[in-house]
Amino acid sequence: xxxxxxxxxxxxxxxxxxxxxxxxxxxxxxxxxxxxxxxxxxxxxxxxxxxxxxxxxxxxxxxxxxxxxxxxxxxxxxxxxxxxxxxxxxxxxxxxxxxxxxxxxxxxxxxxxxxxxxxxxx
Numbered sequence: 800x801x802x803x804x805x806x807x808x809x810x811x812x813x814x815x816x817x818x819x820x821x822x823x824x825x826x827x828x829x830x831x832x833x834x835x836x837x838x839x840x841x842x843x844x845x846x847x848x849x850x851x852x853x854x855x856x857x858x859x860x861x862x863x864x865x866x867x868x869x870x871x872x873x874x875x876x877x878x879x880x881x882x883x884x885x886x887x888x889x890x891x892x893x894x895x896x897x898x899x900x901x902x903x904x905x906x907x908x909x910x911x912x913x914x915x916x917x918x919x920x921x
Contacts, residue, residue, distance in 0.1 A: 821848070821850040821851050821852065821893075822847075822848070822851045822852075823851070823852045823853075823854060823891075824845065824847075824851065824852070824853050824854065825854045825856060826838075826841070826853050826854060826855050826856075826902075826915065827841055827856075828841065831855075831856040831857055832855040832856060832857040832862055832864065832904065832913070833857055833858075833861075833862060833907075833913070834862075834904070834907040834910075834911035834913050835911075836913075837912075838912065838913065838914065838915045839912070841915070842915050842916075842917070846920060847894055847917050847918065847919045847920065848894070848919065848920050848921070849894060849895065849896055849897060849919060849920075849921055850893065850894065851893070851894050851919070852891050852892060852893040852894065853891070853892050853894070853902070853917070854889070854890070854891050855885065855889070855890040855891075855892070855902075856888070856889055857888055857904075858888060859886075859887070859888035860888075861906070862904045862906060862907065862913070863884060863885060863886045863904055863905055863906065864884070864885040864886075864890050864892070864902055864903075864904065865878050865881050865883075865884050865902070865903050865904070865905050866881055866882040866883045866884075866892070866900065866901065866902055867881055867882075867901035867902070867903055868880040868881055868882055868901075869901070870899070870901065870916075872901065873901035873903060873914065873916065876903060876905075876908035876909045876914065878903075878905045884905075894917065894919045896919065897919050897920060897921050898918075898919055899916060899917070899918055899919070900916070900917045900919065901914070901915075901916055901917075902914060902915050902916075902917065903915075
């Protein structure tokens with residue numbers, strides 16, 4: 800009677816699926832979230848992935864973070880409809896899924912372009 804032996808190949812998980820660590824981005828870097836930063840330049844060249852987070856640091860009461868519901872709201876610097884408004888002065892928002900997210904400051908979006916559009920990849 801022939802005996803068949805199944806070989807079990809063990810492949811390290813990290814070799815098959817490279818590790819994807821989330822990145823935390825401080826919006827505006829050392830300048831933070833304020834009306835003096837060129838956010839179009841700040842976001843240029845950055846690649847965002849699901850699970851990454853954005854840190855919005857600003858002077859409490861001078862700014863806020865509105866997550867606009869869509870591009871029309873973002874383009875008009877409107878605040879409604881929105882997916883949330885943050886006002887703590889140190890807001891950490893995690894990018895939960897692929898797609899486009901729109902962030903703006905309701906106090907300074909119109910005249911200083913204090914807003915960013917983030918494309919999130921898988």
